[in-house]
Amino acid sequence: MSTISPTEKTMARRRRSRGFTMIELLVVIIILAAIAAIAVPAYMNHLAKSRVSTAKIQIDRLGSILDAYLLDVGRYPTPEEGLQALLEAPAGVDRWNGPYLKNREALNDPWGAPYLYRSPGQHGKYDLYSLGSDGAEGGQDEATDLTSW
Numbered sequence: 001m002s003t004i005s006p007t008e009k010t011m012a013r014r015r016r017s018r019g020f021t022m023i024e025l026l027v028v029i030i031i032l033a034a035i036a037a038i039a040v041p042a043y044m045n046h047l048a049k050s051r052v053s054t055a056k057i058q059i060d061r062l063g064s065i066l067d068a069y070l071l072d073v074g075r076y077p078t079p080e081e082g083l084q085a086l087l088e089a090p091a092g093v094d095r096w097n098g099p100y101l102k103n104r105e106a107l108n109d110p111w112g113a114p115y116l117y118r119s120p121g122q123h124g125k126y127d128l129y130s131l132g133s134d135g136a137e138g139g140q141d142e143a144t145d146l147t148s149w
Contacts, residue, residue, distance in 0.1 A: 048133070048142040051110040055130050055146045058106070062086075062115060062128055063148050065100045072097040076119045076126050083107050083117050109146075111135070123149035 065086055070076055072095050077085035087104060089096040101107070108114055109130040121127030127148060134143035 052142060052146065054110045058109065059115070059128055059130065059146060059148050066126060069100055079119055083115060
């Protein structure tokens with residue numbers, strides 16, 4: 001029977017619990033940085049695409065709500081009334097059956113700018129649109145104009 005001395009036990013315990021070396025920590029940090037360099041741009045691209053999709057869906061939804069307003073009132077909101085007519089009854093409108101929206105934020109695009117409304121429109125009975133992320137006409141990708149026509 002072999003016996004292990006207390007000194008040998010202490011040395012074995014120290015070898016097992018020394019922790020990580022600086023090189024091992026640097027390798028882990030480099031691996032994490034490489035993963036982040038790949039994942040973050042992919043996530044940001046996905047986020048940009050989802051905002052564009054959300055704006056398209058919201059424009060379609062607002063178009064349906066404007067059609068409901070037309071059925072109730074007999075006309076689309078005037079340019080002076082704007083999209084606010086979906087939240088509050090305009091003066092002199094008797095058959096208003098709203099509010100047609102639950103909250104004021106529904107009138108803003110995913111970038112925080114208000115949707116633009118024109119009635120009569122240049123492309124139909126009304127034009128409803130967002131200028132995208134850049135807030136200027138034209139653009140591509142996330143900055144593209146999103147329209148109801």
